Amino acid sequence: MNKIEIIPLGGIGEFGMNCMGIRCGDEMIVVDAGMGFPEETPFGVDISIPNFEFLEQYAGDLTALILTHGHEDHIGALPYFLKKFNLPVYGSRFTLALAEKRLGEHRMLDEVLLHRVEANDISQIGNFTIEYINASHSLVECFSLAIKTPVGTIIHTGDYKIDETPVIGKPYDLKTLKKYADEGVLALLSDSTNAAVAGRTPSEKDVIPAFEEIFATTDGRIIVSTFSSSLHRLQVVFNVAREFDRKVCVIGRSMQKNVELASDMGLLKIPHDTLVELGESRSLYPDEIVYLVTGSQGESRAALWNMATSSFKGLEIEKGDTVILSARIIPGNDRAISRLIGQIYKRGGNIIEEKRRLIHVSGHASQEDIKIMTET
Template identity: 70%
Template sequence: MNCTLMRYGDEMLVLDCGMGFPEESVYGVDVCIPDFEILEQYREEITAIILTHGHEDHLGALPYLLKKINVPVYASHFTLGLAESKLDEHGLLGDVLLHRVEPRDVVTLGSFTIEFIRASHSLIDCFHLAIKTPVGTIIHTGDYKVDETPVIGEPIDLRTLRRYGQDGVLALLSDSTNATVPGRTPSERAVIPAFEEIFAEAKGRIIVAAFASSIHRLQIVLDVAQQFDRKVCVLGRSMQKNVEIADRLGYLDIHDGMLVSINDTKLMADHEVVFLVTGSQAEPRAALYQMATQIYKGLTIEEGDTVVLSARIIPGNERAISKLIGFIYKKGANIIEEKRRLIHVSGHASQEDIRIMTEAVRPKFVVPIHGEYRMLFRHKEFVKNHLDIPEERIILIENGDVLEFDGERAAVVDRREVKRTFIDDTGFEEIEYETVRERKKMAYEGIVTLVVTVNSASGELETAPRIIAHGVRGIDGTNGFIKSAQAVIADSFSKASPVQLADDTLLKEYLRLELKRFIQTQTGSRPVITPVIQKI
C-alpha cells in the first residue's frame, strides 16, 4: 500500500496510490487503502498524481482518491490502461484527466520537473522518477530490479540514472523488498528453460497459475505454448482483463488463433491446450481454486493434469496455498511449484541490484522505502557496509514520518497518524475503522444484547432485564451468570439519575458500562454489548 507525498512550499505531488490486503479480510473487508483524510488540508496544493507502475499496491486506491480530490494523473500507457479499467468501474473515467507519458518524457508541474525513466520489473511499462526540486534532485525508484534482458520492452535505463548521478542527486528513495537477498535478481527470461522442460514432459493438460499482472510471464507461456503446438485458454476475470489490455496496447505478441475459448478446449485433446489462470495465492473465488475444489464453468482438475504455480507465496497465504495443493493432489494432478523448478523470479532488487542502482545515482542521502522495517534496516546495513555510505546519510522512515530536505541535511521533523480505510467485498463501499474493530471484537469476544423494558407511565422496569449472549467466554445458561447479571442491571437501573432516565441515549450507555464492568470482573471477557430500551 504505497503512497508518498512530496511537498515544496504550497505545491504537492502524490507519488503512487496503492491498496493492500489486510488481515481483517475475514470481517467483510476486501482491501484497505490509505485514509486520505490527511490530504484534505492540502487539497488546494495537490497538483498531480504520478504513478510508477500498475501493481495494485501502487495503483489500486486511485479511484478512491480521485473521488475526493480530482487532479491530473501521469503514468505510462499500460499503467493507464489498468487505471482506466478501474475508473470505468467506478464511473469516473469521463471526469478524470489522464496524461500518458513515455520513457524520457519530462513534465514540469510548478516547482517540480519530473523525468520518467524506464525501469525493469515483473510488470511492464514501469518508471523510475527523477524529480528536480528547488533544493535538489530526488530519484524515486518505484519497484525495480536490474533486468538487462526483459521479455517485453527495453531494459532498465541505467545510462539516464548515471547522468543524474553525475549531475548530483540529493536523495535516492529505493525499493527494499529484497534487501535481505544476496546477489542479483534473475532476469524474467530465466524461467524459460524450466517452462520448456515442463511443456516437453507434460502429456496431458497444463494449467499455469500466475499473477495476472506478470505480463512478461504471460508472454513466456504464450511463446512456449506456440513452440509445443498448444493453444492457450485464459481463465479468471483479472487475467482476461490484463491480457486484453496488454494485447490491445501492443505489449503482448499473440499469434493468430493462439487464444481459444473455454468451449473450444472441450473439443480439444489434452495435449493441445494450456490454461492460463488466476489463483496462484489460493483465492477462493479464483479460477484455480474453483477448478481444484468443484467445477469452474464445466472444468475441473483431472488426473494427468500438470499444474504450475508460477508465483511466489505472499506471506500470510501459506496455509491456504498448502490446502490448495492438497486439493490438487487429491485430483491426481502433478504440481510444479517454485521450490521444485525455476518457474518464478522476483521483480524486486536484491543486494547487488541495490549496489548497481546506488552506484549509478550516487546520492547524498539514501532513503530505503517499500518493505517491512527489517527490510529497510537490512537495506541500510548493506549500503553502509558495502558501499561506504555514512550511517548519518541513510534515513530510515516509517509510515506517517515527515522527512524534510533543505539541500544539505535530511531529518524526520514530524510524524502524522496515518490510518487505513477499509473497502467491502463489493469493491465500492468504504467501511469505517470502528465498524471493522467492532466486527473483530465480536469474532474474538462475542456479543451480548441487553433488553430493558420500561413502563412509560411509571418509569419503572416492566419486566426483568433480558440478557442474550452469543459466543461469550464464561457465560452459559446453566451457571447462574445470567440471573446475576439481570440483578446487577435491575439494581443499576434503580440507581440511575433523573437525567439518565429522561434520555434513552444516556441510559443505554450507563447500563452498557455497568454490564461491561460486571462481565469483565466475573469472566474477564470483553464482548460487544448492545443495549436496547423498550418503552410500553
C-alpha cells in the same frame, strides 16, 4: 523554499498501500495510490487503503498524482484518492489503461484528467520537474522518477530490478539514471522489498528453460496460474506453448481482460492460431492444451480454486494434470495457497511451484541490483 518534505502514507515497512507525498514550498505531488491486502481481517474487509485524510491539511498544495506502474499495490486505491482530491494523473500508456479499468468500476472516468507519458518525457508541474525513467519490473511500461526541485533532485525508483533481458520492452535505463547521478542527487527513495536477498534478481527470461523442460516432458494437460498482470510470464507461456504445439485457453476475468488489453496495445504478441476458447479446448487431446488461469494466491472466487474444489464452467482438475504455480506467495496468503495445493493433490494433479523449479522470478531488486542502483 529551502526544504523538501517527504511524507509516506503507506508502503514503508509493509507490503502494499504504496503512496508518498513530496512537498516543496507550497506545492505537493503524490506518487502512487496503492491498496493493501490485510493478513488478518474481520469478515467483509478485503482491502486496506492509506489514510488520505492526513493530506487534507495540504489540500491547497496538491498539484498532481504520479503513477510509477500499474500493480494494485500502486494504483488500487486510485478511485478513493481521487474522490477526495481530484488531481491530474500522470502515467504510462499501460498503467493508465489499468487505471481506467479501476476508475470505470467507480464511474469516474469522465471526472478525471489523465496525462499519458512515455519514458524520458519531462513534466513541469509547479516547483517539480519530473523525468520518467524506463524501469524493468514484473509488469511493463514502469517508471522510476527523477524529481528535480529548487532544493535538489530526488530519485524515486518505484518497483524495479536491473533486468538486462526482459521478455517485453527495454532494459532498465541506467544511462539516464547516471546522468542525474553525475549532476548530484539529494535523496534516493528505493524499492527495498528484496533488500535482504543476496545476489542479483534473475531476469524474466530465466524462467524459459524450466517451462520448456516441463512442456517437453508432460503428456497431460498443463494449467499455468500466475498474476494476470505479469505480462512477461504470459508471453513466455504463449511462446513455449507454440513451440510445443499446444493451444492456450485463458480462464478468469482479470486474466482475459489483461490478455485482451495487452494484445490490443501490441505489448503481448500472441502467436497466430494459438489462442482458443473454452469450448474448443474441450475437444483437444490433453497434450494439445494449456490453460492459463487466475488464482495463484488461492483466491476462493478465482478460476483455479473452483477447478480444484468443484468445477469452473464444467472444467476441473483431473488425474494427470500438471499445475504450474508461477507466482510468489504474497504474505498473508500462505494458508489459502496451502488449502489450494491440498485440493489439487486430492484430485490427482501434479504441482510445480517455485521451490521446485525456476518457474517464477521476482520483480524486485536484490542486494546486487540495489548496489548497481546506488553506485550508478
